[in-house]
Amino acid sequence: MTTNRRSFIKAAGSLTVMFSLEYTGLLASALTMNNLELPEVLRRNPSLSAWLQVLTNGSVRVFTGKVELGQGLCGAIAQVTAEELDLKADKVEVVIADTRRTPNEGFTGGSFSTENSVLSIRYAAAAARRELLDLAAAVLMAPAEELQMADGKVSFKSGGRSLSFFELLEGKKLKSEIRLPLQLKPKEQYRISGKSVHREDFKQMVVGAEMYIQDLRFPGMVHARTISPPSYDARLISLDEAGLNKVAPVLTVIKDGSFIAVICEDEYQTVKAQQHLSAQAKWSVSQKTTSAKSMPELLKSLTVITSKVKTASIVFPEEAKTIKAAYYKPYVMHGAIAPSCAVARYKDGLLEIWTHSQGAYPLRDTISSLVKIPTPQIHVTCIRGSGCYGHNGSDDAAAEAALIAVAFPGRHIRLQWSREQEHSWEPYGTAMYMELEAILAMDGRIAHFRNSVWSDAHYIRGNPGYLNLEGLRANPVVQKANPAGSGGYRNADLYYAVSNQTVTANFFNGPLRTSNLRSLGSYANLFAVESFMDELAAQAGIDPFDFRIMHLEDKRAIEVLERLKRTVITLPKEKNAAIGIAFSRYKNSAAYIAVAAQVKVHPSTFKITPVKLWAVVDVGEVISLDSVINQIEGGMIQATSWTLFEEVRFEQKTVNSRNWASYPIIRFNDIPEVEVEVISRPNEKLQGVGEIAMCVTPGAIANAINRACGKRIRNLPVGEQLKL
Structure with missing residues (x-):
């Protein structure tokens, strides 16, 4: 065993506090754990039943408002739940973002899923452990310290009678609130968390199982495709529908300003109809102008907001010999392997949407404003997409499907983008330009550093007009100027120990639509x-x-x-x-x-x-x-x-x-x-x-x-x- 005094005291002190709170209950009302604070989402949703459900088969169902994007979120949630409740990981079922079933955890992104959501589930599972042990103690007429959990049951440590989680709850929901003081399982006792566990979803991917939004089918479902303009600012002049039914049997064509959609019973028929209407549509095209500017010059000329992110304590000595360099990154796309897709149905005043968006609740709010239906009458269910890590065309496809479903009620509408639409209409990761300058001291250390960054927005969700179709409708919503945000200058300042740093962020509204990548x-x-x-x-x-x-x-x-x-x-x-x-x-x-x-x-x-x-x-x-x-x-x-x-x-x-x-x-x-x-x-x-x-x-x-x-x-x- 090798350790140092600081590490030993830190680990031992942590163990002592954990033991005191969970296993003896002593000083629980007097002591607080300074390093433990409930995540904000738990403070907003403290009811334990909003996060966990005990099933009849001995499994536990967990509800998360986050989305599985391939990052292994569901597996991590299963592991921490199983750890706190002494279950096997395959006895934990995870339900991802769904406005009917899961808490509102906003969007999934920014590497926050593990840091926030998994931690929230860990606390919820610890609260469930406390409630189940208290129930068992009452039924078995024994102190909780004499009981143990294993495989979905509570029993005496000495052996004898055991009760399943379901029996303890008598088929009812967990009823306590997640509150402090709350004791987590000591990490020294972990069996599952920190290890690698089998992921069933990998097997499903390898064998081509139907697990993605693009695979989703409903009885009586019809198919829709949209006709996209040739450029951002093109608007519909005319649409010749003559001869359309000779190409494919069309159920209806929906037109709202420059937004056009066609619906058929069969997907291939819909594609043929889409191609025909695309060829027959006439669009206004803005006058093109040429520019001799390079991309960095263009980006610098578009600056609309400039702000100091970090200012050095000592003014940069302009007369000194400096080292300079400038760097450029172009627009890049998410490039999802499968184009964006959504399914929607509007029936009896209820709008249902299935989507691979990264946020069920925020998207519901956006669509409510778009179609003028109150949010309680809209249900959004998130299904896995093919992977993109960021804001691709998923929200646009969901909004288009919703608009089409309201115009053609009663049946499930499946809207699938084409590859060309995905590539040319998704929001991209913005182009950026960086000018760096530094002065080295005699010992080779950086004495002064400054960085000027040019960037468009890295996040436009929720910005009025951020959806493509909002600007195409008969009563268009004009998109506001892109919001400046810290994503543009993230990591632009040095983590290195350089005291004299100046970082300036310059935000522009560029020629292409951008959002988080x-x-x-x-x-x-x-x-x-x-x-x-x-x-x-x-x-x-x-x-x-x-x-x-x-x-x-x-x-x-x-x-x-x-x-x-x-x-x-x-x-x-x-x-x-x-x-x-x-x-x-x-x-x-x-x-x-x-x-x-x-x-x-x-x-x-x-x-x-x-x-x-x-x-x-x-x-x-x-x-x-x-x-x-x-x-x-x-x-x-x-x-x-x-x-x-x-x-x-x-x-x-x-x-x-x-x-x-x-x-x-x-x-x-x-x-x-x-x-x-x-x-x-x-x-x-x-x-x-x-x-x-x-x-x-x-x-x-x-x-x-x-x-x-x-x-x-x-x-x-x-x-x-x-x-x-």
């Missing part, structure tokens, strides 16, 4: 920051690892870098290949990650091959080890695709990247090997992991390219730049 502004900002850190290290003549470590005071940050260094420092050098590194603490307040990327630059073709990626991560307490590793691996691969290949191409307000040929993404033969090391800190705060790998991967790749061939990449995607 995985990691928001952190991807671009950390691409710039971590590329710049390598440039500064080279200028100072210091090893990139050492340069970063010398600017860090946080021991957890230093450890992820030191572990990564030990992993890659002894690897043999390969011809035309090199390794680059990058580091981040996500949002400068959440999980830690250090990444190394090995790339090979082919000298004759200048093709870049990503060979291998390594990551060392510290996410505090780990609930499911496999899920953490899966998220890091997936994030690094997606970020590699963004870095090397992805860019939305457009002219004025017309998107040209309308398929996978014009918007290439990484393919299987380009995917690098990935190795992830997870530092487990069970006594530290839970931290989300879904977005942290996106941010550091581009800097590591760019730094590797520079070391391999001497070419500094400052504009993304890398593409053909090495040939120039």
Whole structure:
């Protein structure tokens, strides 16, 4: 056993408090746990029955207002519930966001699902444990301290009579409230939490089971498609419907201003009708103007709001010799593999919607305003989509399906976007431009740093007019200027110990529709920051690892870098290949990650091959080890695709990247090997992991390219730049 005095006292003290509260009840009214505070969503929804239900078969049903996006949320919830109630994980059923059944937890995103929702469920399960033990103590006429839980039953520790959870409740709901003081199971007794458990959903994915919104079918369901304008500002002049029924038997065509939808019994018939009407529609098109400006120049010319994010205590000495660099990230799309889809039915005054939106309740509010139906008469059920991590076309498809269902009541309406619609009408991740400048002291340390960031909005949900169809209707809702937000400058300031920092955020309203995409502004900002850190290290003549470590005071940050260094420092050098590194603490307040990327630059073709990626991560307490590793691996691969290949191409307000040929993404033969090391800190705060790998991967790749061939990449995607 190896430990230190501080760690021993910390762990022992925590154990003492836990034992006192749960197992003896002593001092429960006098003591409070300073490190325990109920999440805000539990304070709004304190009723235990809103979160947990005991089923007749001995299982427990859990209700979460969050959505499973592939991040392993349902598995993590099952694990913490099973842990607190001494169940097997497969005895926990998880119901995701549904306005009829689950609490309102807003949107899923920002790596908050584990940090907030899983923690809320843990507390709810602990409250259920308390209620069940109290009920058993009354029935068995014994102190709760003499009872134990196992496999959905409560029994004497010494053996003998046992009662199932269902018997204790006599078929009724859990009735207590989730309140403090509340004792969680001591982590030293964990059996499931922190381990990797079997995920049944993986099997369903592999065998092609019907589990996604695109698979959803109802008896008597009909199919709808919409006809999209050629560009953002095009409006319908005329629509020739003559000959339509010769193409396909159409149930109805719905027109509301420039919003057009067609409904048929069969999906293929609907596609043919859509294609016919698209060819017959005439649209107004705005006068196109040419511009010789580069994208960074264009973005800078669009600035509408400028604010100081961080101001240095000492004014930046303008006369000093500085190191400067500018970086650019283009518009990128979510690129969901299956286009957006929704099902809706309006019958007897009730509007039902099935969607892969990231928020059931917020979407219900938006649709209520759109169709003028009160929210109690709208039910929204979230179903898994094909994956996107952010705000793609799901809300638009749900709103369109709702509008169509109200116009064609009585039957389920399935609305499916085409690939072209998904590519050209989803909200993109905004283009960004960053100008960095620094002064190095004589010892190589950063004495002054400043960063100017240009960004459009990273979040438009709820902004009036944010849905495509709102601007197309006969009485259009004009979208307000995009809201400025902290996502634009997330991670733009250094986590490194540099006291004199100035960060300026410049927000513009750009030519394309944008909203949140995985990691928001952190991807671009950390691409710039971590590329710049390598440039500064080279200028100072210091090893990139050492340069970063010398600017860090946080021991957890230093450890992820030191572990990564030990992993890659002894690897043999390969011809035309090199390794680059990058580091981040996500949002400068959440999980830690250090990444190394090995790339090979082919000298004759200048093709870049990503060979291998390594990551060392510290996410505090780990609930499911496999899920953490899966998220890091997936994030690094997606970020590699963004870095090397992805860019939305457009002219004025017309998107040209309308398929996978014009918007290439990484393919299987380009995917690098990935190795992830997870530092487990069970006594530290839970931290989300879904977005942290996106941010550091581009800097590591760019730094590797520079070391391999001497070419500094400052504009993304890398593409053909090495040939120039």
